Amino acid sequence: MSETALPVTLDRDADVPLAVQLADALRAAASAGHLRGGDRLPSTRALARRLGVSRTVTSAAYEQLHAEGWIAGRHGSGTYVTTSPPERSRPADAATPGPQRAPAPLLDLTPGVPWAEGLDRSAWRRAWRAAADAPAEARSERAGLYEYRTVIAEHLLRHRGLVAGTESVLATGGTTAAVIELAAAVFGRDDVIAVEEPGYQRAVQALRGYGLRVVGVPVDDEGLRPGAVPPGVRAVYCSPAHQYPMGSRMSAARRVELVERARAENILLIEDDYDGELRFDVAPLPLLAALAPDVVVHLGTTSKILTPTLGAGWMVAPAAVTAAVLDHRDRTGTRPSPAGQRVLVELARHGDLGRHLRRLRRELAERRTMLVTALRAGGVRVLGDDAGAHLVVPLPSAQVERSTVAAAEAKGIRLDNLGRHFAGEPTTHGVAIAYSNCSREALQRALDVLVELLR
Structure with missing residues (x-):
């Protein structure tokens, strides 16, 4: 902003000192947006000359604004307006405010966030540089990059x-994006889709957004109950490896029962492999897609094992489903971005993906042990398999659930209430506690508070 554009007028007949008037005028200009963060102000000497006042006046005004945080000097460059505090401009005769402090951020222990700080920064930068070396494409592959799908096929086999x-592998934009494609390409309006209750509500909303009817199926400590799936459903959406949000694993018997029903009643099973790579106690049970590739759509994502920055996932499905999804992409011109796919290919090429997964399992296993040990020592009951990136603490009622979440937030911790994971009326109450989206030190410091809240 040029000097002549400064919205400053001084009243020499007023009782208010000129330096105060000048500081008030500049402060009001910044609050109203006439001056913006990064605008360069004239020097005190130049501004004094323009306004016809002594340099003492402009220096005093600048010193006041600097103390309040409105302006900052850069050595050898000049004086600049900083980002304005989020408050309305005040009257000129109001008391001068002191420096404003931003509230301390909450320690976020809600599920669904990966251990992003565990990514090897050197490997991350190397992968992006290598991905950028690839020539720009005139058009993207509708199924996804061939080398990406090769990496995913190897990942699925190995892990x-x-x-x-x-x-047989399709690239996707992630789990929710894949559900949206299935809703648009495979199912018809008014088809009935069974989902876990409680379960992944983004999938529920994606299905409903395409006119599909959603019915809830209860889960327990063995996962979804196949016998509770109502007749006539077109598909069942479930997370057998680590049920979201309750953390249970679907038993082998139930997997077989669900597959038998699917084949007998022409039901499509949508297997969300949530936290499937993160088992700490025993080897994971066979995937539904391995048991019955003819009736199972397997979905996976890099968002939980790496970062949502990549926007990359995958789908393995029966041929008819794959063809329908590809046809939908052709008709709509939609397909997943190849940028994140290229980065994952480079991470895999140098072995960084495998190293990260091994480090991730070790880190989360140790964090889970630390959290479970502290909670159980305090007499707190814990639900969920020894797997994944979160656990569940049951509570007796919806009121206790709400008050516990509110009390935790008052102490600087954000927890996840189970009530929000129900499409219908909640029948189970409690909180989910994640241990992946903060430092280990921050989690350690929060243990006493968590035990006290949940005891």
């Missing part, structure tokens, strides 16, 4: 025991 050739 999930699923034999899937490159041609």
Whole structure:
């Protein structure tokens, strides 16, 4: 902003000192947006000359604004307006405010956030640089980059025991994006889809957004109950590896029962492999897609094991489903971005993906042990398998659930209430506590508060 554009007028007949008038005028200009963060102010000498006042007046005004945090000097460059505090401009005769402090951020212990700080920064930068070396594409592959799908096929074989050739893998934008594609390409309006209750509400809303009817199926400590799936459903959406949010694993018997029902009643099973790579106690049970590739759509994502920055996931499905999704992409011109796919390919090429997964399992296993030990020592009951990135503490009622979440927030901790994971009326109450989206030191410091709140 030029000097002549400064919205400053001084009244020499007023009782208010000129330096105070000048500080008030500049402060009001910054609050109203006439001056913006990064605007360069004239020097005290130049401004004094323009206003016809002594340099003492402009120096005193600048010193006041600097103390309040409105302006800052840069050595050898000049004086600049900083980002204005989020408050309305005040009357000129109001008391001068002191420096404003931003509230301390809450320690966020809600599920669904990966251990992003555990990514090897050097490997991350190397992967992005290598990905950028690839020539720009005139058009993206509708199924996803071939080399990405090859990496995913190898990942599924090595880490999930699923034999899937490159041609049977589709790249997606993540789990929710894949559900949206299935809703648009495979199902018809008014089809009934069974979902876990409680369960992943983004999937529920994606299905409902396409006119599909959603019915809840209860879960317990063995996962979804196949016998409770109502007749006539077109598909069942479930998370067998680590049920979201309750943390249970679908038993082998129930997996077989669910597959048998799917084949007998022409039901499509949508397997969300939530936290599937994160088992700490025993080897994971076979995927539904490995048991019945003819009736199972397997969905996975890099968002929980790496970062949502990549926006990359995958789908392995029966041929008819794959064809319908590809046809939908052709008709709508939609397909997942290849940028994140290229980065994952480079992470895998140098072995960084495998190293990160091994480090991730060790870190989260130790954090879970630390948290579970502290809670149980305090007499707090814990639910969920020894797996994944969160656990559940049951509570007796919805009122206790709400008050516990509110009390935790008052102490600087954000917890997740189970009530929000129900499409219908909640029948189970409690809080979910994640241990991946903060430092280990921050989690350690929060243990006493968590035990006291949940005891």
